[in-house]
Amino acid sequence: MGQSRRVFTREVTPEAVNLVTDGGHSTAQVSRDLGITPNLLRRRTQAVTDDPVTAFPCEGRRKPHDEELTRFTREWGDARAGFFKKVVAAYFAKPSA
Numbered sequence: 001m002g003q004s005r006r007v008f009t010r011e012v013t014p015e016a017v018n019l020v021t022d023g024g025h026s027t028a029q030v031s032r033d034l035g036i037t038p039n040l041l042r043r044r045t046q047a048v049t050d051d052p053v054t055a056f057p058c059e060g061r062r063k064p065h066d067e068e069l070t071r072f073t074r075e076w077g078d079a080r081a082g083f084f085k086k087v088v089a090a091y092f093a094k095p096s097a
Contacts, residue, residue, distance in 0.1 A: 006035075012034065012036075013044050014048075016030050016031075016034055016036065016041055016044070017041070017044050017045050017048050020041065020045050021045060021048065021049070027041050027042055027045065051063075
């Protein structure tokens with residue numbers, strides 16, 4: 001049977017990144033100590049250095065681009081649903097010959 005996926009609390013990743021960036025520890029050492037992969041820790045560290053405000057999008061914190069994309073997707077779905085309602089209503093409103 002395959003291994004189950006490990007689940008970490010939300011605090012583990014930011015604390016691990018802080019150990020690497022502020023604590024002066026190496027990525028390899030922190031990843032070995034916490035039991036996470038070095039690649040994951042490197043990606044998270046890079047995300048924090050690129051954009052520290054939206055590095056960990058939890059609890060409703062999302063990038064403005066993602067929020068705009070969600071809004072456009074919702075509007076497009078509403079418009080498409082309205083169009084199909086009109087088409088179906090027009091189709092069934094025709095008298096049968």
